[in-house]
Amino acid sequence: MNPKMYKQAKVAPQIKQRKQEPELLPEWNSYQQDHQKYKMTDSEIASRKEERKPRPRGSEPLLGDKHVLRKQEIRNEELERNDELIDMMIEGLKRKTSAPKQPQKQQPQRRMSTSQQDYEDDIQQELQQPQNNQFSNAQLKIIQDMVKQTPQLNEVLLSQINQLSKQLSDSTVQLQETVLKVQKLEMDNRKLKDEVDELKLKVKVQAETQKAAEFQAFEEVLDKLKYM
16 A cells, blocks of 8 residues: 555545534334325215226227317307307398398490481480489480481491491401311320320330340350350
């Protein structure tokens, strides 16, 4: 033993005495402990036994009866809210349907005039309707004079309307022809696409066949080289 270790061993008992030893806890004696605070009541014991009682398979949910009951309560609350909303909507509809409806004014349906006489008759019919009574007699007289004094203008307007209707019909025919052409082009495009796919497949098969033939020829050459 070297001097340093000898010195430490000599001083060790003195250091050990200086340290305060911890107080020893009394031994656990279950007969002397107060178990009243841990004791369960009779109702708790009965409920615990009921919860732990074995049940037939399929009657017990995975998360327990409490979860199922809470889920059912939430569902009932949602159903009650939905019923309240439906009742409010029904009340609103009843109020709307019970309110008196105001008579709607029918707008005059003016047909397309094809001649001068029809055009004048339509104007006279519109002027005689009760909804146009807000015009004064002077305004009605001015309109009637304009209709009588400008027959040529009316003829020009009618000719322009007929010309526009003809242009519209021609444009409709052209549009239909264009649609048919587009459909035909789409069909041709599909046919060309199918032909291209078929050609690609043929090229792929031909390449694989050529590769297999080359591999077979190479194997034949190797077999011949074995016997040389």
